[in-house]
Amino acid sequence: MPRIYITTPLYYVNGDPHLGSAYTMIITDTLARYYRLRGWETFYLTGTDEHGDKIAQAAAEAGMDPKAFTDQVSQTFRAAWDLCGITYDHFIRTTDPYHVRYVQELLTKVYEAGDIYFDRYGGLYCFGCERFYTPKELRDGRCPDHLVEPTLIEEENYFFRMGKYQERLRQHIEAHPDFIRPEGFRNEVLAMLREPIGDLCISRPKSRLTWGIEIPFDRRYVTYVWFDALINYVSALKYKGEEMFQKFWPEAQHFIGKDILKPHGVFWPTMLMAAGLPLYKHLNVHGFWTVEGQKMSKSLGNVISPLVMKERIGMDAFRYFLLRESVFGQDADFREESLHARYNADLANNLGNLVSRTLAMQDRYFKGVVQPLDDPPPAIDRQLAAAFTQAAAEVETQVAHLGLSRALEAIFRATDYANKYITETAPFTLAKDPASLPRVGAVLHNLLEALRVAAQLLAPFLPDASTRIFTALALPREQWSAYDVPWGKMFPPGHRVHTAPVLFPRLS
Ligand SMILES: [Zn+2]
Secondary structure, three states: OOEEEEEOOOEEOOOOOOHHHHHHHHHHHHHHHHHHHOOOEEEEEEEEEOOOHHHHHHHHHOOOOHHHHHHHHHHHHHHHHHHOOOOOOEEEEOOOHHHHHHHHHHHHHHHHOOOEEEEEEEEEEEOOOOEEEOHHHOEOOEOOOOOOOOEEEEEEEEEEOOHHHHHHHHHHHHHOOOOEEOHHHHHHHHHHOOOOOOOEEOEEEOOOOOOOOEOOOOOOEEEOHHHHHHOHHHHHHHHHOHHHHHHHHHHEEEEEEHHHHHHHHHHHHHHHHHOOOOOOOEEEEEOOEEEOOEEOOOOOOOOOOHHHHHHHHOHHHHHHHHHHHOOOOOOEEEOHHHHHHHHHHHHHHHHHHHHHHHHHHHHHHHOOEOOOOOOOOOHHHHHHHHHHHHHHHHHHHHHHOOOHHHHHHHHHHHHHHHHHHHHHHOHHHHOOOHHHHHHHHHHHHHHHHHHHHHHHHHOOOOHHHHHHHHHHOOOOHHHOOOOOOOOOOOOOOOOEOOOOOOOOOOOO
């Protein structure tokens, strides 16, 4: 049985779920649903990253103990994803005892193998990023993210011999062109590897920070938050058991935003090499969203909340817009005007109308009872079937390459074709002549098949709409993912469908 292990980044608990994190969740949830429905063994992981300076500070500002603070914020994330219908299989917190134990185990292993050493180090440190910068990485002497001058810190710390694995990583990326995708991000990592990457400072003295995982061989230190957090992708599987790790780790696909490319593309694979673990299969990197052409920020008041969008247009429509409007790996812009246009044109008019017209006619002319197809089918019926067969094939090809927008485009091209089929066959005109009723019945049967295949193809993308279509078609659940049933074979003689639900009321 084919398998896939899908991970999201662990969200840092000093913020709220917003458009960026919702986008990663919607992509990964769509893929998890897609593979599950096709019978793949699937494990889908998300969670929260809870250690480090920023969390300790946020907790202090809230007048709370860090653990109580992270309990609360982690729960906010989890509840938000549950309300959004995200079907993760496991939710990890980096404060979970099994994660802490595994990080310490791995640190000990790498330390004993000689790839962690103690050294005195002076460097430029950005508290916002919680990391040291080389002068070359700074922009006009400032942190490129926080635009503040870093502080010169000199202290003794533990270092991971990352540079030792630089060449091996470069060779791996050269030999596996889709290890990091899309290609632009692969090239970015290869460019990083053209310069010496140096070693990675992986400890913070407790004099400066206590909120972290203690270094097991030196209690005066805690672990650098990235070194701790990245390990979650393995610790979660290990927690589920060695068998789960053996089964799923070789199929690991990480999904991240482009801002965390370096930790995932450089730190993490070298850490895995040092720990003697196989590398992940793919690192999939997506772009950023702007809102009406501007960067999203609390101060601009343009933050898009997934829960507010759910309330306003429904989760399916929000999913549709994000997946249809963006190309994986590229930046995208959230525009009210495009949202409105896509919603009305694609969801309300194209798909919504097809569902309501088909089921309304089936009810009016045949009281919902499905009629026989024409035998042999005329060319126009065969063309309709072919349009959906082609859509199904395109969805498969596109999803394999993360072309989710193209996959949706293919499905909606088919439903659009079905609407044209209604215009061309004109069942509402034919129905005026009782002698033509058998043909009307055949036309509607073809349209029911079109709805069935559309609902099957849409299920991972628009799970609620898909469920409502299947329910209206009165198909039992085990048929929902019966992709191999040939056209014309889904509805047995006498099968009765229901009247149409309003899937997507038009936005005014
Ligand atoms: Zn910074």
